[in-house]
Amino acid sequence: MTESEPASGRLESVGVGRWRGVDVMPYKPTGTHFQAISRQLLFGGDRDLPIEIRYFEIEPGGYSTLERHEHTHWVMVLEGSGRALVGTEVVPLHMHDIVRIPAWTWHQFHAGESHGIGILCVVAADRDRPSRPTKEDLAELIASSEVAEFIRV
Ligand code: MN
Numbered sequence: 001m002t003e004s005e006p007a008s009g010r011l012e013s014v015g016v017g018r019w020r021g022v023d024v025m026p027y028k029p030t031g032t033h034f035q036a037i038s039r040q041l042l043f044g045g046d047r048d049l050p051i052e053i054r055y056f057e058i059e060p061g062g063y064s065t066l067e068r069h070e071h072t073h074w075v076m077v078l079e080g081s082g083r084a085l086v087g088t089e090v091v092p093l094h095m096h097d098i099v100r101i102p103a104w105t106w107h108q109f110h111a112g113e114s115h116g117i118g119i120l121c122v123v124a125a126d127r128d129r130p131s132r133p134t135k136e137d138l139a140e141l142i143a144s145s146e147v148a149e150f151i152r153v
Contacts, residue, residue: 011042017057017079017118027056027064033132033153036062045125052125057118058082058111063152066108067130071123073101079118082111090150093117106133106141108151
């Protein structure tokens with residue numbers, strides 16, 4: 001599958017969380033460990049700027065995969081609100097909040113129940129693949145009742 005990548009230069013905003021010429025794609029090709037989430041690639045990286053900037057939109061009640069990996073995420077809320085698991089903490093997310101997900105930190109993003117959330121996410125273009133929790137990892141995570149109540153797997 002070829003990924004659409006915007007041409008260099010201006011990306012024209014054509015509505016909330018939409019840019020002309022940028023395809024709205026599935027978050028991941030397959031899986032049941034996420035729900036109601038789409039992905040857009042806003043910047044695919046340059047030789048002298050080897051990062052990707054993605055825009056994820058999560059519909060009300062939806063969530064991203066519970067995962068961790070070596071690469072860092074830098075995330076900014078552009079629209080709406082929700083919550084995120086960052087390590088062992090569940091944090092509220094409001095418009096223009098910024099969250100950094102350090103290496104090997106468990107994370108999951110949730111939209112609110114009645115409103116969605118749109119987030120910008122910056123990652124290294126060359127990065128490792130995410131890992132999902134093992135049974136042992138899950139046992140550790142749910143030791144916190146707040147986390148146990150929050151996570152979706
Ligand atoms: Mn991640």
